[in-house]
Amino acid sequence: MTGNRKFEIVADTELPGTPERVWEAVTKGTSAWMFPTDQWPDVKTVEEHPNHLVSRMEGPDGWFNQLEHVLEPLEGGRAKLHYVHSGIFADNWDEQYDGASKHTEFYLHTLGQYLRYFDGQPVVFTDVQAPAASRTPDGFIKLKEALGVEGAAAGTSIDVDVDGVGRLRGEVDFSNENFLGIRTSDTMYRFFGRNAFGAPVGMTVHEFGGSGESELTAKTWGAFLEQVYSSN
Numbered sequence: 001m002t003g004n005r006k007f008e009i010v011a012d013t014e015l016p017g018t019p020e021r022v023w024e025a026v027t028k029g030t031s032a033w034m035f036p037t038d039q040w041p042d043v044k045t046v047e048e049h050p051n052h053l054v055s056r057m058e059g060p061d062g063w064f065n066q067l068e069h070v071l072e073p074l075e076g077g078r079a080k081l082h083y084v085h086s087g088i089f090a091d092n093w094d095e096q097y098d099g100a101s102k103h104t105e106f107y108l109h110t111l112g113q114y115l116r117y118f119d120g121q122p123v124v125f126t127d128v129q130a131p132a133a134s135r136t137p138d139g140f141i142k143l144k145e146a147l148g149v150e151g152a153a154a155g156t157s158i159d160v161d162v163d164g165v166g167r168l169r170g171e172v173d174f175s176n177e178n179f180l181g182i183r184t185s186d187t188m189y190r191f192f193g194r195n196a197f198g199a200p201v202g203m204t205v206h207e208f209g210g211s212g213e214s215e216l217t218a219k220t221w222g223a224f225l226e227q228v229y230s231s232n
Contacts, residue, residue, distance in 0.1 A: 005093045009085040009101045013108050017115035019071035019079045023050040025111060026069055031125040032206055033114040033188070034107050063088050083108065092198070099197035106179040110190060113173055113183055114206075124212030126205040128221045133229040134201035140193030143201055144180060146228045147191075158182065163227065165220045186211070201225070 015022055030037045046054035046068075056066040065087040072080040085104060089096040130143070144150040148160040149172055156172045168189070174181035180191040188206040195201055203225075205217050 006088055007086065007093070007097050007100070009097075009104050011081075011083045011104055011108055013081050013083070013112070014074060015079050015081055015112050015115055016077070017079060017119060018077050019050040019073050021115060021119055022069075022071055022079050022081060022111075023053065025115060025119070026053070029114075029123075032118065032121075032123040032208075033110045035127065035204065036125060063090065081108070095197055099194070102178055103192075106174060106181070106190070106192075109174050110181060110188065113181070113188060117183065118188070118206075118208045121208040122210045124205075124207040124210075124214050124217070126207070126212070126214045126217040126221070128203050128205070128218055128225065130201040130203075130225040131229050132200055134225070135195045135199070137195070139195035139201050139229070140178065140180075140191075142228055143191060143193075143225075146224075147180075147182075149175070149180065149182070154181075162224060164224050 017025070025033065028038075040055075040057065042055040042057045044053065045056050046052050051071050053069045054066065056064060058064045066085070068082075068084040068086075070082040074080055083104070085100065130139070133139075134143070141150065147162060149156075149158060152158060152172045152175060154172055154175050157170070158172055159167070159169045161167050168182060168184060170182055170184035172181065173183045173188075178193040178196055180193075182189040182191075186207065186209045188208075190204045190206070192202045192204075203221065205212075205221065207217065
């Protein structure tokens, strides 16, 4: 297959959890901070609990996708994570690399939020995609405006009424031009400005404590997103 190019995304961060807890989160608990990966056909080429894990998927023509986690214990129940995502992109290399590298920062931040505030709690995961009309250059700006958080930096407390969804009381825990994270007492909301990478705006909801209903969450947030972009 012509046009394939290898990539490597490297990140180093400290996390508020022991290597054992981080290992649990990146193997069995991905729904709590990223998305479910239990159906991935990956092979654990290295599995040295709780310090070194390499998960790899392979396909035709040399294609592969590999995640490596190297964990070291730190004082105070923390861990140092060395993370390497490598593989091959078949098409639109620059756009895919840009999107993947920026997603990495957001996902690892969200992993830290999960470990700090919700570690080990049962979670209900919901993925909601905005309509195709959200692909416009100002698609993510429109979402932030509709949520009433367009000027809110990370660390800002919020109390907003989301039309058709209800009241969100909590904190903006992440905010830049491509991503937004809102954390309440029992839920993490993750918003993805994938319009910058050629896709619709999306969001995930991670509801903790056993009270979430994915079907209802998808319906209410889906209706909100439809309304946000109905004027496009």
